[in-house]
Amino acid sequence: MNHNLHPVFRGLTTDEYQELTSHTRIHEKEFSKGTLIFQNADLVTETGIVLTGSVHIENTDFWGNTSLLSEVGAGGVFAETYSLSHEPMMVDVVAASDCQILFMDVTFLRDSSLSGYSWHQKMLSNMLSISIHKNLTLSHRIFCTSPKTIRERLLTYLSSQSQKCGSESFEIPFNRQQMADFLNLDRSALSKELGKMRDEGFLTFHKNSFTLLHPALNESH
Template sequence: MDANIVKILVSSPIFHDISPSQLDIMLECLKPKINTFSKNSYIAVQGEPYTGLGILLSGEASIIKESASGSRVIMTVIRPGDLFGEMIAFSPRKHWPASVFAQSTCSVMFLPPEKIIGECTHVCGGYKQLIKNMLVLLSTKALMLNQRVEYLAIKGMREKISIYLLEQYKINQKHTFILPLKRNELADFLSVSRTALSRELGRMRDEGIIEFYRTSVKINNLAMLRRGAE
C-alpha cells in the first residue's frame, strides 16, 4: 500500500491505535477498493445500492440528505481520513441513506463491512481494536445526529447562529477560529436560507458581537453571544 495512503489511514478514527505494520496485514484481509471521483460528481447517491464503508483519502466532500421534493440539507463536510457510510454498514438495509458529493477531486477507499466483522486469516491483534473503533464511531455519530435534531427544533435565527458559534468556541478554546462549514453549507446545516443567514451575521457584526471574513470568525462580545443563545 502506498505510504501516503497508509499515513492517512492511521490518522483515521477507524484505525485508531493500530500501527502501520498491523494495518498492512489487515488490509490484505479487508481487500479494500480505491476509486477516484471528479469534482462536482456523486461518490454515493441516496437510495442506490450500498458499496461499502468509505474513507476519504484526498479531497473534500459533503454528505447530503435529499427529500422527495428535491430540497437538500448538508449533514456534514468530510475531509481526508473521515468516514462515511458507517451507520448503514451493519444494517440489513443496503441502500445509501444519504448522498455523498465531491466538492473537489476525491480519492475514496471502500471497505466491505462483512470483512470488518469477519475472521482475520492472519489472526492479527488489530481486528479487536478495529471493532472497538467502529463502536466508538457509531456512538459518536448517534450523538451528532441528536445534535442535528436539536438544531432543527430551534426556531430563532439568532439563537441557532449563537449556539453554533458557542459550540465552535468551546471546541477551539479561543475567540478566533475557522468554521468547518462554508456559508452555504452552514445555511443548509442550520436549515435556513443563505440570504437570511448572511443578513443575521451582518447584524451581529454591526452590533459588535462578532467579526468574520469568509469562514474565519472572531467573537468580540462573548456575553452578548451567550444572550443570543438563550
C-alpha cells in the same frame, strides 16, 4: 498509505493490517469536487475513508430541497452504518472538494469465524468508536437546529465552533449556502441576520472566518 494515520485502523500492527487486507477488499479512488460518491437508496457494503479533501453528507427531500447534515474531512469515515446494517442509503455523499477515498468492504466484521483474530477485535472497537463520534456529530446538528429563531441557531452554532477551537476567532468548514443548509435556514435570511449581528457588535466575519465579540449594550433578540 500509512494505515496508522487513520482512526479506523488505529492500533493495528503492520502484520495485522496485512492480515486484514487478505480478508477483505480495499481500494482507493479519486473524485473531483461535486461528484456524487454514494446516493440515496444505494445498497453499499463498503465504508469510505477520506484520505485527502472532504465530502458532504446531504439529504434531499421530495421537492429537491437539500440539507447539509455533516462534513467529513481527511481521516474521517462515511457510510459505515449503512455498510454494516445492509440498509439502503438515506443520504447522498458528495465530494465537497477534490478528494481521494479509500473504500473498504466491511462485511468481514460480521464474520464470526474471524473473531479470534486480534485485528478483527481492534477493527470492531475502532468502528464502534467512530460510530459513537458520528452520533455525537449528528446530535450537535440537532442541537444547532432546534432553536426557533435564526439568531438563536447562529449563536448556538458559532458558540460551539468557538468552544471547539478554543478561541473567539475561528474558521467554519462551510460557505454561506452550506452554512444555511446545515442550520436549515434560507441563505438570504441567514446573511441578513449575520449583518445585523455584526452591526450590533456580536461578531465580525469575512467569508468563513468569524470573531465573536461581547456587545457593550445588552443584546436584544
